[in-house]
Amino acid sequence: MSxxxxxxxxxxxxxxxxxxxxxxxxxxxxxxxxxxxxQFPEYILDPNIHAVIFVGHLLxxxxxxxxxxxxxxxxxxxxxxxxxxxxxxINPVPERIxxxxxxxxxxxxxxxxxxxxxxxxxxxxxxxxxxxYVQTQPDSWHTPGHSNGNSLRxxxxxxxxxxxxxxxxxxxxxxxxxxxLDSLLHPEGVIxxxxxxxxxxxxxxxxxxxxxxSSTANKVILQxxxxxxxxxxxxxxxxxxxxxxxxxxxxxxxxxxxSVNEELGIFASVPKETILEAIEAHPTAKAxxxxxxxxxxxxxxxxxxxxxxxxxxxxxIIDEAWYGFARFHPIFRPTALELGADYVTQSTHKTLSAxxxxxxxxxxxxxxxxxxxxxxxxxxxxxxPQYSIIASLDVARQQMSMEGxxxxxxxxxxVDTLHQKINETKLFRVLSLEELLPASLKHDNIxxxxxxxxIDVRATNHSGEEIQQILFDEFDIQVEKSTFATITVLVxxxxxxxxxxxxIHALTTLSETLPKRKRKPKKASIKIPKFTSLAGxxxxxxxxxxxxxxxxxxxxxxxxxxxxxxxxxxxxxxPGIPVLVPAQVIDEAVLDYLAKLIISDTNFEIHGLVxxxxxxxxxxxxxxxxxxx
Numbered sequence: 001m002s003x004x005x006x007x008x009x010x011x012x013x014x015x016x017x018x019x020x021x022x023x024x025x026x027x028x029x030x031x032x033x034x035x036x037x038x039q040f041p042e043y044i045l046d047p048n049i050h051a052v053i054f055v056g057h058l059l060x061x062x063x064x065x066x067x068x069x070x071x072x073x074x075x076x077x078x079x080x081x082x083x084x085x086x087x088x089x090i091n092p093v094p095e096r097i098x099x100x101x102x103x104x105x106x107x108x109x110x111x112x113x114x115x116x117x118x119x120x121x122x123x124x125x126x127x128x129x130x131x132x133y134v135q136t137q138p139d140s141w142h143t144p145g146h147s148n149g150n151s152l153r154x155x156x157x158x159x160x161x162x163x164x165x166x167x168x169x170x171x172x173x174x175x176x177x178x179x180x181l182d183s184l185l186h187p188e189g190v191i192x193x194x195x196x197x198x199x200x201x202x203x204x205x206x207x208x209x210x211x212x213x214s215s216t217a218n219k220v221i222l223q224x225x226x227x228x229x230x231x232x233x234x235x236x237x238x239x240x241x242x243x244x245x246x247x248x249x250x251x252x253x254x255x256x257x258x259s260v261n262e263e264l265g266i267f268a269s270v271p272k273e274t275i276l277e278a279i280e281a282h283p284t285a286k287a288x289x290x291x292x293x294x295x296x297x298x299x300x301x302x303x304x305x306x307x308x309x310x311x312x313x314x315x316x317i318i319d320e321a322w323y324g325f326a327r328f329h330p331i332f333r334p335t336a337l338e339l340g341a342d343y344v345t346q347s348t349h350k351t352l353s354a355x356x357x358x359x360x361x362x363x364x365x366x367x368x369x370x371x372x373x374x375x376x377x378x379x380x381x382x383x384x385p386q387y388s389i390i391a392s393l394d395v396a397r398q399q400m401s402m403e404g405x406x407x408x409x410x411x412x413x414x415v416d417t418l419h420q421k422i423n424e425t426k427l428f429r430v431l432s433l434e435e436l437l438p439a440s441l442k443h444d445n446i447x448x449x450x451x452x453x454x455i456d457v458r459a460t461n462h463s464g465e466e467i468q469q470i471l472f473d474e475f476d477i478q479v480e481k482s483t484f485a486t487i488t489v490l491v492x493x494x495x496x497x498x499x500x501x502x503x504i505h506a507l508t509t510l511s512e513t514l515p516k517r518k519r520k521p522k523k524a525s526i527k528i529p530k531f532t533s534l535a536g537x538x539x540x541x542x543x544x545x546x547x548x549x550x551x552x553x554x555x556x557x558x559x560x561x562x563x564x565x566x567x568x569x570x571x572x573x574x575p576g577i578p579v580l581v582p583a584q585v586i587d588e589a590v591l592d593y594l595a596k597l598i599i600s601d602t603n604f605e606i607h608g609l610v611x612x613x614x615x616x617x618x619x620x621x622x623x624x625x626x627x628x629x
Contacts, residue, residue, distance in 0.1 A: 003027070003402070005050040005118050008043055009034045011058035018053070018107050025115035028122060032111065037063045041070065047406030049079065051114055054097065056085030064092050071096050074330035077203065078401050080117050084110055121201075124398050125193035127391040129181055134171045142177035143384070146170060172388050184209065184385045185378050194394040201401045202327055203337045204344070204362035206370065208377060211389040213357045214321050215241035216380045217345040219248055221317055221361065222289070224369070224376040225343070226251045228539070230286035233278050235270050236531065237577050238291055239319060240607075243538075243569050247582060250539040252629075254282055255531050258577075259438040265464075265483030266436060266454075267577065269298050272305065272444040279308050289317040292336060295481070296436060296488065297322070297452030301445035306340045315365060316340070321347035323449065324360070325493065328404030331412065332449065337364055351451070351492050353399055354392040407493040414500050415450045415491050421504040425511040427459045431486070451491045458485050460510070461517035467510070475506040528577055529589040535565045536627025541583035542567055544625045548610045548617040557595035561586050564620040565627065570608040572597055580608075583627060586620070594618075 005028050009018050014036035023030045035043050037059060043049065054067070071081065071093045083091040084100045091099045100110055140147045149170025152158035162170065174181065182189035191209065199207035210217045218241040226232060228250030234242055237258040246253045256278055259268045270290065279288065288309050293299040302318070309316050318336035324346035326332035336344050342365035348354040363373070399407075419430045433448040435456075457467045464482035471477040471487075480490040489503065535541070546567040550558050563585065570580040572594075579590055597604050598616050609616045621627070 003122070004029045004031060004048075005122075005402075006031045006033060006046075006048050007051040007053060007114055007118075008040065008049055009053045009055060010037055010040045011055040012037055012060065012063065013058075014039065016055045016058060018055075018111065023111060023115060025119050028115070028118055030115050030118060037066075044070075044076065044079075047403070047409055050118060050402065051080035051082070053082045053084055053110065053114065056083050056089035056091070057102065059089070064089075068092050074333070076328075076330065076405055077333075078201070078328055078404055080114065080121065082110065082114065121197070121401050122398060123197070124391075124394045125190040125197070126182070126394040127194075127398075129190040130172055130174075130387055130391050133174070133178060133180060134168070137171075143175040144173055146173070149173075169388060172391070174387050175384060181387065184211065184390060185381060185383065186374075191390065194390075194397070197401075198360060198393070198397045199362070201397050202346075202360070202362055203335065204364055206363040206368065208361040208363075208373070209390055209393050210359040210361060210377075211357055211382070211385045212359070212380060213349070214319065214345045214347040214359045215239070215244075217359050217361045218242050218289075218317075218319060219245040220373065220377050220380055221343045221345065222246070222249045222251070222287075223379070224373040225249075225287050225315055225317070227286075229537070231282055231284060233275075233282060233285050233288040233314070235290050237267050237270075237294075238289060239321070240569065240571055240576070240578070242289055242319065243578055243581055247539045247542045247569075250537060251286070252537060253534075253581070254278060254285070255581075257531065259440040261436060261438045264431070264436070264454075264456075264485045266296050266486070267294070268296070268436070268438050268441055269294055269300055269444070269446060271440045272301065275305055276308055279305075279312055279314060283312045283314075285312070285314050287315040287317055289319065291319045291321070293320075293323055293449045293452075295322065295452075296454055297449035298433075298436065298441075299323075299447040299449055301447075302336055302339045302341070303334075310340065315342045315367075317343045318345075320344050322350055322452070324348050325351050325400065325404065325408060325451075328400045329408040329412075332408070337362055340364070342368075348393055348396050351490075352396040353493065354396040355386075355389045357386075358389045358393045358396070360393065404493075411451060411491055411493060411495060414495050414497070415453060417500060418453055418489075418491070418504070422453075422455060422507055425508050427457070427511040427514065428507045429456045429459070430454070431456050452480075453489045453491060455487050455489070455507075456485065457487060458520070460514055461520050462514065470510065471506055475502065475509075477503060477506055528572075528579055529587070529593050532585045532587050532590065534581075534583045535585055535621075536583045536629055538582035540627050541565060541621065544621055546619040546625065547622045548612045548619050550612065550615045550617045551591065551609070552595050552598050552616070555599070557588075557591045559588075559591075561591050561618060561620065562588050564618075567619040567621060568608045568610075570594065570606065570618070573605040573607065580618075586618070 014034045021032050081097040082100050083097045086102050149162050152162040182191040195207045222245030226249040230251050232251040233254050236255040256270045258270050306316050318341045326335045344362040346360045349356045349358040422428050422430050431454045457464050463484045464487045468482040480488045566580040566584050569578050571578050610619050
């Protein structure tokens with residue numbers, strides 16, 4: 001199937017030596033269309049535009065002066081741009097526009113170059129190779145054991161699963177025995193090519209595909225950047241994989257407390273002042289890691305943070321799990337990579353068209369050692385990766401490169417409609433950035449990712465958890481998350497007008513029909529205890545055998561734990577923030593918090609506790625186990 005790409009040819013009056021025409025560049029059809037410089041700012045907003053040729057010798061100084069801030073600023077970075085010119089009209093933005101001198105590029109040569117670049121951008125090296133291999137239908141005498149699904153296809157017990165998953169999925173589930181499909185652990189062929197295209201698309205010097213999610217990607221980066229004893233500055237509210245990375249790397253963590261909007265039950269960013277003070281106080285730190293944006297869409301003002309860190313020689317790692325789409329629309333930029341981050345992880349599967357566990361690691365660190373990262377990556381990656389996940393990463397990149405702007409325009413339109421219609425209901429309201437921000441962030445130049453729509457449900461006198469369940473039970477709608485005061489919906493490129501209308505209908509209906517309640521739902525306590533102190537490196541504490549001591553004894557907190565040192569990371573969900581990390585000293589406030597959660601009849605999960613004889617216990621160092629710095 002051919003796809004149509006449109007290329008603008010921009011000159012003073014919309015007339016150039018290149019005529020309006022259509023060319024075949026299989027599998028693409030490429031339309032070339034002249035436009036005047038006056039028309040250009042409007043035309044470039046058309047999501048069907050894929051490339052631009054600036055006829056430099058037909059633009060005057062005023063045009064070039066006006067062009068520079070457009071291209072250097074909120075420009076569509078996925079567009080291919082070319083400066084076709086005579087010697088006296090030098091390329092004004094060479095970092096964004098490819099230089100094509102007239103004496104080298106005839107009209108035909110220029111059009112060939114543009115077509116070749118578009119074909120390359122639209123290519124899917126790994127997916128195409130996988131599909132071609134599957135279509136040959138070779139006999140399989142290698143792993144995996146289901147052998148293209150044949151073991152289940154005519155089975156009396158598994159044929160329903162075979163048909164549920166689909167024939168192509170089984171046939172594409174291959175192994176490293178198929179050498180033409182390259183190796184994720186040592187890519188030199190189609191996987192390497194797919195990763196190079198991803199690096200170019202996302203603005204990285206190097207990109208690695210990961211099939212174990214960003215949980216593995218975060219650990220790989222930390223293990224490759226840090227050595228035992230190195231200082232790491234980290235948001236206490238980081239994903240738990242970051243805390244696992246601290247253990248694996250043997251780093252010394254300096255925890256930064258995030259801010260909290262207690263009225264809404266939302267954990268927010270670390271205040272900028274806290275981060276800058278930590279950088280100043282720990283100039284020998286090896287790295288800083290932050291989550292940006294937060295789960296609720298709060299986006300740091302990263303530029304001053306990255307500049308301050310780099311001034312001290314500190315590497316900056318950004319967990320951009322929820323923001324993989326940002327580079328493809330000016331509304332969401334700048335990305336962490338554009339602002340100078342050294343390493344960025346993206347959970348491609350969270351917001352783009354990729355299978356679960358599909359993730360990317362982007363690297364811009366000038367001191368990056370690809371050998372060390374590759375060896376670390378291979379410690380965590382399976383030698384039998386799921387090829388469909390790799391293919392989905394390849395296709396997700398292609399889709400965003402070719403139609404990301406268009407898809408995100410649709411997303412923003414849906415977001416605008418949701419805001420308008422939800423705010424017209426009697427009981428539900430979309431919260432603004434100002435309402436989401438805790439007081440400590442009011443002057444931090446925080447932005448809001450509009451694709452995370454947080455809805456205030458307090459006027460219903462139902463909790464967010466209750467509204468979430470009602471939406472599922474009565475309307476077959478599953479939202480992203482909830483707190484006692486809110487529900488959050490994630491508007492991705494997979495959102496449709498029909499889904500939007502069903503959500504609006506559900507909230508409008510509930511606004512009219514929810515039973516009247518006088519009582520307000522009890523506000524959940526999300527005040528986690530302050531961080532105490534570390535007795536040594538988390539890695540050392542984790543690898544001790546320890547001893548398990550019950551948290552609650554005779555219905556009360558067990559004071560024998562006060563002053564003991566935790567061996568494990570203890571994480572209550574919600575909110576998902578570690579109350580204890582390995583090597584942390586336990587005080588009465590921490591113990592009281594955990595005891596109340598255990599005793600109370602709530603829906604909290606607590607990860608990291610040991611169950612001994614039916615009782616929840618903490619694994620702590622024994623009297624003979626000691627830690628040293």
